[in-house]
Amino acid sequence: MKGKTFEVLQKIGKTFMLPIALLPVAGLLLGVGASFTGNAFIKTYHLEGLLNEHTLLFKFLSVLKDCGDIIFVNLPLLFAVSVALGMAKAVKEVAALSAVVAYIMMYASLTSVIDNFLDLNKLEKTSGLIGQVLGFEHTMNTGVFGGIIVGLLVAWLHNKYYKIDLPDALSFFSGTRFIPIVSALAGVGLGFVFAFIWPFFAAGIAALGVLVANLGVVGTFIYGFTYRALIPLGLHHVFYLPFWQTSLGGVATIDGQTIEGAQNILFAQLGAGIPIGPEYAKFFSGMFPFMIFGYPAAAYAMYRQAKPAKKEKTKGLLFSASLTSIFTGITEPLEFSFLFASPFLYFGVHCVLAALSFAIMNLLHVGVGVTFSGGLLDFVLYGILPGQGMTNWIPVVFVGIIYAFVYYFVFTFFIKKFDIKTPGREDDDVETKLHSKQDYLASKDGKVFTDEEKLSYQIVLGLGGNGNLVDVDNCATRLRVNVKNGKLVNQSVLKATGAAGVVVNGNGVQVIYGPKVANIKTNIDEFIAAGHQVALEESLVEDSSNNSVDIIEEKLPSEHKQVSRVPLFSVSNGRVIPIGAVADQVFSQKMMGDGFAVLPSSNDIYSPVRGEIMSIFPTKHALGIKTPEGLELLLHMGLDTVQLDGKPFELCVAEGQVVTETTQLAKVDLKSIQEAGKGLDMIVVVTNMTSDMTIELTNLGTQETIQEIGSVLITK
Numbered sequence: 001m002k003g004k005t006f007e008v009l010q011k012i013g014k015t016f017m018l019p020i021a022l023l024p025v026a027g028l029l030l031g032v033g034a035s036f037t038g039n040a041f042i043k044t045y046h047l048e049g050l051l052n053e054h055t056l057l058f059k060f061l062s063v064l065k066d067c068g069d070i071i072f073v074n075l076p077l078l079f080a081v082s083v084a085l086g087m088a089k090a091v092k093e094v095a096a097l098s099a100v101v102a103y104i105m106m107y108a109s110l111t112s113v114i115d116n117f118l119d120l121n122k123l124e125k126t127s128g129l130i131g132q133v134l135g136f137e138h139t140m141n142t143g144v145f146g147g148i149i150v151g152l153l154v155a156w157l158h159n160k161y162y163k164i165d166l167p168d169a170l171s172f173f174s175g176t177r178f179i180p181i182v183s184a185l186a187g188v189g190l191g192f193v194f195a196f197i198w199p200f201f202a203a204g205i206a207a208l209g210v211l212v213a214n215l216g217v218v219g220t221f222i223y224g225f226t227y228r229a230l231i232p233l234g235l236h237h238v239f240y241l242p243f244w245q246t247s248l249g250g251v252a253t254i255d256g257q258t259i260e261g262a263q264n265i266l267f268a269q270l271g272a273g274i275p276i277g278p279e280y281a282k283f284f285s286g287m288f289p290f291m292i293f294g295y296p297a298a299a300y301a302m303y304r305q306a307k308p309a310k311k312e313k314t315k316g317l318l319f320s321a322s323l324t325s326i327f328t329g330i331t332e333p334l335e336f337s338f339l340f341a342s343p344f345l346y347f348g349v350h351c352v353l354a355a356l357s358f359a360i361m362n363l364l365h366v367g368v369g370v371t372f373s374g375g376l377l378d379f380v381l382y383g384i385l386p387g388q389g390m391t392n393w394i395p396v397v398f399v400g401i402i403y404a405f406v407y408y409f410v411f412t413f414f415i416k417k418f419d420i421k422t423p424g425r426e427d428d429d430v431e432t433k434l435h436s437k438q439d440y441l442a443s444k445d446g447k448v449f450t451d452e453e454k455l456s457y458q459i460v461l462g463l464g465g466n467g468n469l470v471d472v473d474n475c476a477t478r479l480r481v482n483v484k485n486g487k488l489v490n491q492s493v494l495k496a497t498g499a500a501g502v503v504v505n506g507n508g509v510q511v512i513y514g515p516k517v518a519n520i521k522t523n524i525d526e527f528i529a530a531g532h533q534v535a536l537e538e539s540l541v542e543d544s545s546n547n548s549v550d551i552i553e554e555k556l557p558s559e560h561k562q563v564s565r566v567p568l569f570s571v572s573n574g575r576v577i578p579i580g581a582v583a584d585q586v587f588s589q590k591m592m593g594d595g596f597a598v599l600p601s602s603n604d605i606y607s608p609v610r611g612e613i614m615s616i617f618p619t620k621h622a623l624g625i626k627t628p629e630g631l632e633l634l635l636h637m638g639l640d641t642v643q644l645d646g647k648p649f650e651l652c653v654a655e656g657q658v659v660t661e662t663t664q665l666a667k668v669d670l671k672s673i674q675e676a677g678k679g680l681d682m683i684v685v686v687t688n689m690t691s692d693m694t695i696e697l698t699n700l701g702t703q704e705t706i707q708e709i710g711s712v713l714i715t716k
Helices: 003-015 023-037 039-044 056-073 075-087 092-117 120-124 143-161 168-173 175-213 216-233 236-245 262-272 287-304 308-328 332-339 343-363 376-384 394-417 437-442 451-462 491-495 514-529 670-675
Strands: 130-133 136-140 251-254 257-260 469-474 478-483 501-505 508-512 563-569 574-578 595-600 604-606 611-616 622-626 632-637 649-651 664-668 682-686 693-697 701-703 708-715
Touching: 023 039, 023 056, 039 376, 056 075, 075 092, 075 143, 092 120, 092 136, 092 143, 092 175, 120 130, 136 175, 143 175, 168 175, 175 216, 175 514, 216 236, 216 343, 236 262, 251 262, 257 262, 287 308, 287 332, 287 343, 287 376, 287 394, 308 332, 308 376, 332 343, 343 394, 451 491, 451 514, 469 514, 478 514, 491 501, 595 693, 632 664
Parallel strands: none
Antiparallel strands: 130 136, 251 257, 469 478, 478 508, 501 508, 563 708, 574 595, 574 701, 595 682, 604 664, 611 622, 622 632, 632 682, 649 664, 693 708
């Protein structure tokens, strides 16, 4: 485990810390609730009066059990999100959302493939294979393994494509917007693959179970090893369930009734006052020595070997996880804390010691059972309280004390010997080197900087340098920046980066780049996060007299050239105004293109041209339309309405739909827009204007819906 592979596994292991930190609390809730509401516990101690389903105490404990259980039931989803979040290079929130989408799509695909292509009755014969996940009935539970696979797949797609540039017609879906889409498709494919390969995993595990049942103490050792080895993959339920609940775990006649399954037999013997048979308890009793004694000792060894500066933080993590293991027998918080730091420490050391515990308990004829897991709660309830004569519980304590020393010294030895990066021993963060302007424009670490990095440098420089930035955001077409001092913004530098226009209003700055702005903003975020510093140079500060935007007059087409005409229509009843009268400099100064606007008196909004819906913005306030002549128009409903999250807008069309001037595009709540303090202007802009195009408005003023108000003249 050296080099790149080790680094990747270690990084994956770090991503597990987020859900792992939740497990101790969830484990305590589940352990306490499940132990005291179990039928076996209630019947054994004759607590039907105190803990029947109608009592307040029973209901309270049931709430604890359900709240704890929901975390473990959905643990694969939490791992999918955590892995994607931790492995993503940037814009991590998009990766996390995409992981949820991919995970849901995987199970939708998996379940549908089972229903349509596979024999459900045949699959159900493999015990533990078919169940319910996320509300999907009759599906296969791929466990934590499936969640990790989803997280890794989404992280790979995210890191590869989160800055992708798509063709202009699809540019709205470029960059981070592409990631949930491609992740959803990947989830569909992964579910299809799992549907066909997962039954082979389950069948192989079931066959191993039959072998184990016929090998005596050696079989018990194999059972213990396999049980623990499958837990990180979430496949252990497929393995142990046949032993616990079917004839594979034994058949016995008790009080005239034939009972199958080791767990069922064990509790029937307990209820009948018959000493517990070790041949049935061998599937359970081996848990107690390492869960109550061994694991906490291993946690103490990891704490002792943590770096001094990280001991306090490590102590909190390991202490809570140890309590969970001791009291409830839930070991995942501790297991995942070192599993990916050292697979050998888990599979080569812990799984062997755990398997020996199962074998030793079998040889000593221990008869302690479990309802949930091998923690102190179950040990007291089903070991100590029934009495030594019933369960032979005392050997557990002596073996457990020995196991505590073994786990502590073995873990200490391997951690020190192989410098295993258990919690608290991770590598220190590498300090990021800051570069001067000359260093930046030339190279970093011997590598030439990319065009994206150089562009980000110029934009930050034009905005007055790092020290002048307060926050950087974007909408559909423009970079929205708050700066400390608007006078330090250099429009000439920003226009040189390809900006169609720059608006400075006090300390608010808008830089118009069009649909590609999302990727530009992402590149700037990465540039700043990397620690690159851009200092403002005095020579770049503009005078206020030069801090303006030129308005280029449109030229009429030559009489000697062929001119085609695309009619424009009023989008609503109301007053048609030229775009220069719009109270927004970005539109009025034609930074996005020429056009017109309507101040509506009606809530109904119609298409300004005959064409096809090219794009719909997520906030519903804007639509892109393309005409057969190749014109690309933007209908922007209201001023700064992107901040309203789509609430005033009810769309009546979908992407790809053909529209004419009689097609209603949307119903707009004009009153709510006004109450939010936003402008009502319904703005129509030709976004791909060239020198060969001219807007000619012939009918301004009050007009009715679908009234022709002008045209776009195209010279060829």
